[in-house]
Amino acid sequence: MSGESERDDRDDRADRTDRAVGGGRVVLVTGPSGAGKSRVCARLQAAHGWPVVRLDDFYKDGDDPTLPMVDLGGGTRLPDWDDAGSWDAGAAVAALEQLVQTGSVQVPTYDISTSRAVGSSTVTVRPGQLVLAEGIFAAEIAPVLAERGLLRGAWCVSHSRAENFARRLLRDLAERRKPPLVLVRRGIELARREPAILARAEALGAATIRPQDLEALLR
Numbered sequence: 001m002s003g004e005s006e007r008d009d010r011d012d013r014a015d016r017t018d019r020a021v022g023g024g025r026v027v028l029v030t031g032p033s034g035a036g037k038s039r040v041c042a043r044l045q046a047a048h049g050w051p052v053v054r055l056d057d058f059y060k061d062g063d064d065p066t067l068p069m070v071d072l073g074g075g076t077r078l079p080d081w082d083d084a085g086s087w088d089a090g091a092a093v094a095a096l097e098q099l100v101q102t103g104s105v106q107v108p109t110y111d112i113s114t115s116r117a118v119g120s121s122t123v124t125v126r127p128g129q130l131v132l133a134e135g136i137f138a139a140e141i142a143p144v145l146a147e148r149g150l151l152r153g154a155w156c157v158s159h160s161r162a163e164n165f166a167r168r169l170l171r172d173l174a175e176r177r178k179p180p181l182v183l184v185r186r187g188i189e190l191a192r193r194e195p196a197i198l199a200r201a202e203a204l205g206a207a208t209i210r211p212q213d214l215e216a217l218l219r
Contacts, residue, residue, distance in 0.1 A: 034166075049129065056081075
């Protein structure tokens with residue numbers, strides 16, 4: 001890489017930081033399903049000890065009458081996990097606020113295969129540490145967190161649509177989230193929606209970035 005290219009890359013990162021960083025302690029990491037949110041947060045946790053709150057664990061249970069559904073054809077209907085109406089944003093904000101203010105919070109553990117919370121766990125944070133909050137709807141709560149002085153930064157990680165599709169499908173098959181044909185149909189639908197997902201995140205204040213670049217920036 002030439003010296004000029006390196007400077008351009010540094011300037012681009014600085015611009016994303018200026019647009020995304022606030023004065024709080026919560027770092028929001030959003031992006032399309034399969035983009036690498038969990039992996040980059042796991043690496044940052046291992047490097048710095050920062051706690052991770054999985055916002056996707058705040059999904060509504062499958063029998064919740066307010067849960068949006070999606071028709072994948074062939075008589076297949078399932079919860080639309082990529083509709084913001086499928087999760088409890090208020091509960092997610094309350095949990096993050098409690099964690100920052102008290103140092104501890106109990107969060108649900110959600111099982112996609114059964115479409116419901118199956119338990120809970122406790123997340124703790126030490127004074128001064130950042131809190132990583134990752135999930136496909138993370139950007140939706142960026143304005144509220146910023147208003148309450150809790151937001152440190154908001155980023156939207158992504159690869160190409162084809163790479164996101166492949167990563168998502170391999171993950172979902174390995175975890176046996178749903179039958180293979182259902183996962184393929186869902187993956188095609190998500191790939192179709194992806195440009196709108198990225199645009200929505202940007203509109204809410206999340207700067208789009210590759211996972212490896214976000215990791216380098218936060219380090």
